[in-house]
Amino acid sequence: MIRLPKMDHAAPSTLIDACSLMREQGEKARLLGGGTDLLVASKLRNVKPSLVVSLGGIPELRGIRFDEKEGLRIGAMTTLNELRYDPNVVGHYPALAEAAASVGTTQLQYMGTLGGNLCLDTRCMYYNQSEPWRKSRAVCLKMGGDVCHVVPKAKKCYAVFSGDMAPALIVYEAQVKLVDSAGQRTVNLKDLYTGDGKSPNQIKPGEILSDVTIPPPVEKQGSTYLKYRVRGSIDFPLAGVAVRVTLKDSGICQDCRIVLNAVSFGPVPVPDAENVLKGRELKEDFIDQAAEQATKAAHPVANAIGATPSYRRKMIGILTRRALMSLAN
Amino acid sequence: MGSETYSQVGKAQPQIDALAKATGQAKYTADFNLPRMLVGKLLGSPHPHARVLSVDASKAIALKGVKAVVTGRDVLGKKYGMFKSRRDETGLALKARYVGDPVAAVAAVDEETALEALDLISIEYDVLPAVFDPEEAMKEGAPQLHDEYERNVVADTHYDFGDADAGFKESDHIREDHFFMQPNSHGCMEPRGVLVDYDITGKFTMWTSTQSPFHVRRDTSRALGIPLSKVRIIKPHVGGGFGGKIETHPMHIAAALLAMKTARPVQIILSREEEISITRIRAAMQIHVKTGVRKDGAIMAQYVKIIADSGAYSSTSIMMMYNAGLSCMIPYRIPNFKYDGYQVYTNKAVSGPFRGHGANQPRFAVESQLDMIAEDINMDPAALRLRNASQTGDTTISGLNFVSCELSRAIEESTKKAEWDKKRGRKETNRGIGMACGGFVCGARGAGHTASGTNIHVNEDGGVTVLSGASDIGQGCNSMMAQITAEELGIPVSDVTVIAADTETTPIDPGTFSSRVTFYSGNATLIAARQVKSQLAEIAATLMEASADDILFRDKKVFVKGSPDRFIPFGELVKRAEGFGHGRLIIGQGQWAPTNTQFPDRKTKWGNVSGSYSFSTQIAEVEVDRETGQVKVLDVTIGDDCGQVINPMSVEGQAEGSVYMGIGHAFLEQTIFGDNGQMMNPSFLDFKMATPLECAPATMVEVGKPDPIGPYGAKEIGEGLLITSVPAIVNAIYDAVGVRIKELPVTPEKILDALEKKETEGKS
Incomplete structure (x- = not known):
């Protein structure tokens, strides 16, 4: 068993208190949601916070609120298990419930939070290792060094983003609210991610992701989230696809969103695949073309145990196809 | 499997420690604490091959709470190991031979301090060239790991029985194929650990997670240069071994040294990362098989060549390479057999015994090839196996003698149960059914002492204490011995206490390996229990005025045969026995080793290593997703000749465990090594064992x-x-x-590639 390093723990009861603590402590402090990512990283000494600020005692960060006119608002500290079984989520935004149900294991879904999953750190088989293990190699970009063990000569870190909730939320045009002691800003979730494996999201030190909002559901809308991982439980995704399709009465695809997971630094929207389908009937040949576009947009690298990049890419095509076929039916 | 003549044997019952384990009361090595106990930690080499030039531990020693640091210079350099001719470990290395090879250890007041101290030990290394592939390592000029073994070949084993060339000449069809079976970790739930107490008389007492306390005692005494009798090993509950915990680990030597140096108890518990990467793994093997058959399917000759990856140390190499070849001759009649086995050092984690001990790899190869041959000669694979199946009374060309063998019945019954004929060859469904057969020793005869012993004491209230040197590592041998004792003495299993194992109080025992425990310790227990029974029967006969031969033990009563009303309660008989005559104790002592074995001849290799052999047939049904290459195992049917089942629940557990582990080995489990020989996946996240979602239901048919x-x-x-x-x-x-x-392992990608290749070939 690896133990946690020594660190202080604070449990503010309001968002304002949490914000001011984060402002005072700066980068030494880390936010603690369910702990399923941060505590593991702390044990492995990937991160060494001197203070963790627990958000568990802040009531305003919890809960799911649905309004037919305003849509869905989810507090960042809502657990994945709550999302998985919430009747409004299951009824109006099924891809979200499916994504939550696919994270890690049931135990992790009880602990893991939506905010934590969106802020999930990127992963790499050379990075997610213990401190003694990493001593056998030069310090990598992600750990603050200047080499990449996956992509030689890389100037930026290729660690992969594997949060299942982000792609599922992006297909619904979700927005997130970021709060700090100076104020707040709202960002489209798809713009939250930076495209750099080292610092995968643009949340500034001191900022807290407090809310996720999703527009109201539209008529004749279908959505799903499919993922590939080695085992039926526990494992992180090696490929994932979230899809939302809106149909006209005629059965023609009015709108469509396709977002890939676990093949890049962040979620990967695939407008080329969406454009194939827009204005067309959801038929097999168009679906195949869309799947081909999705495959083209996926560029995984050899940073994960369990499957080669080429197989992960192949699975992106298959999952996209299967997701669209299931919505077509 | 049940029997009217037995009260306990053949009756399914939970293991005697099931409640303790389920409630968390069972104590494992990590649960023990002693006053003033220190925590020890190992420091591994960051290099795959490097000489330790100097160690500066002054900063570590200066850290508050650090009590001692030991390195390779503190051990005597006396080599230890399971086999005398292949001893190559010293405890802490002066020359590290793989990433993680322990080179130093620290003892401190708590774990945090010990970990901090590790960071403060500075070691100067002379980094040496390393080699990671066994075939590369065998080449002239490759980096040499151990001076004594040129070209890194630590074991080379050869058999030449009959005349293989002639056999191939007589064959109508010959196939040669090449296979690879991957390395993997045992995946024990309990990472190993040790607690050492060193007392004023110079005696070491060690509680440790082991499959063989007596072996750890031998090695520790050797490595430390102290008399054997100054080392006591106590085996608490052990959370799985699967072969990995037979041998002594550097932690044993390091903890003993630290305890001696500090005069305080020292505990070392390995982390999961250490448990996977610096203990033992299963050897990866390249297997070349050539088999010749006649038109009717009769095997005429077989040649097997294996190159096994030893990793940095020998472990049980000579036994593994011996067993790899030997096991090929068990399930089928092979008139001519030739074998070349090589085990080769590389700068990677150490290969060692693993459930099957070298038989798994060639079995995979041979059974795969038999199916290919069956297709070539247009024969049903089950019929091909039946045509060649070993039979009761057979003596193999190598001298193995099968006093019981129900393999044919296993094939017939399991194919019937699995609906083999109906389910085969339905490619359009993407479902398939396949089989494999095997055979195994019930304890291979080693060169040293082989017997197991059991002592039984009867307490004055009728409770019975069984003392055995056998190691229960979760497989349930304590329950087996309790059940046998209860059967003989006609008492419930709950009245039997089993103490095992403790090198000072229980009989000497080789350990839990080679599938020997029920066979050996079961027989030893039977002898001891029957001694107790006959001592009591004589007294009962006198008390009840009957012949001792007519005394029966059942339902906690001692009867006169044919007179159910004439009995003495078991406890009362014991009490009366103690005061009887000269007031003697009721004690049984049994020791047993088979007398029908013959240690293989050094030159010819002819001999019979085991008193008996088990035989099995396993049939799997799978469904393949042609688009993704993913496979689901739907069902498994087992026909296993394990003789008379003592506890059906334990046997089912072994069967389900074999299916579960087999699914892991087929698809998921693999220790992966990076370009510097470092293990890339030393965690339960990345070393992927099957979860219940990947498992399949298993059905057993009775054949034994x-x-x-x-x-x-x-x-x-x-x-x-x-x-x-x-x-x-x-x-x-x-x-x-x-x-x-x-x-291996079978991955979805390999299936897709093979399907694609097949399609391309089909078109051209």
């Missing part, structure tokens, strides 16, 4: 008959069944979609 040698006719099931799990699955995949995977 009581064996003439085993206790009540029991034989082994712990290892012999696992070796057939993987080939059955691989053969089923071929039946489903027509692709043959020869390199």
